Amino acid sequence: MVEGRFTAQTIVNPALEFASLVLTRVRHCQHIGLRAVEATPRHVLLELPYDVRLIGDPTSGIIHGGALTVLMDTACGLAAQLSLEHIEVCPTLDLRIDYMTAAQPQQSVFGHAEVYRVTDNVIFARGTAWQGGEQRTIAHCVATFMRLPAAAREGNTAQERGA
Numbered sequence: 001m002v003e004g005r006f007t008a009q010t011i012v013n014p015a016l017e018f019a020s021l022v023l024t025r026v027r028h029c030q031h032i033g034l035r036a037v038e039a040t041p042r043h044v045l046l047e048l049p050y051d052v053r054l055i056g057d058p059t060s061g062i063i064h065g066g067a068l069t070v071l072m073d074t075a076c077g078l079a080a081q082l083s084l085e086h087i088e089v090c091p092t093l094d095l096r097i098d099y100m101t102a103a104q105p106q107q108s109v110f111g112h113a114e115v116y117r118v119t120d121n122v123i124f125a126r127g128t129a130w131q132g133g134e135q136r137t138i139a140h141c142v143a144t145f146m147r148l149p150a151a152a153r154e155g156n157t158a159q160e161r162g163a
Helices: 014-025 027-032 065-082
Strands: 035-040 043-048 055-057 092-099 109-118 122-130 137-146
Touching (some): 014 065, 027 065, 035 065, 043 065, 055 065, 065 137
Antiparallel strands (some): 035 043
């Protein structure tokens, strides 16, 4: 392969490549085994594989709600990042999850998120978590993410810039 040229074996889906890369770099995502399944510029689908370390109720084997929260916050956060032209720091402002039913033991949970509005200051996303197909919804969520101004990202305040 000629250096600097892309082939069919290089980046096929840049959004999926980005989402996968982020998941390998964020420690808690590594620890619970999150995996990117699909991604486009405004949507992402993640998989949370079943793992005994994530059990919240030892008698039933049901996954802890905190692991589902990480799944949905990460899915919405990745969708928010993918909706922007350039990478920005976008911390979670608000995340609301409505749990519909418990996740079944021994099955992966999938989390889908999409961005439905981007403003100069806030990104709005919504998502669902399911098992065994989208018809078996476990939870719905809505989330907002703050877009930090370039000066804040760079650590420059107005005073430091002499303004």
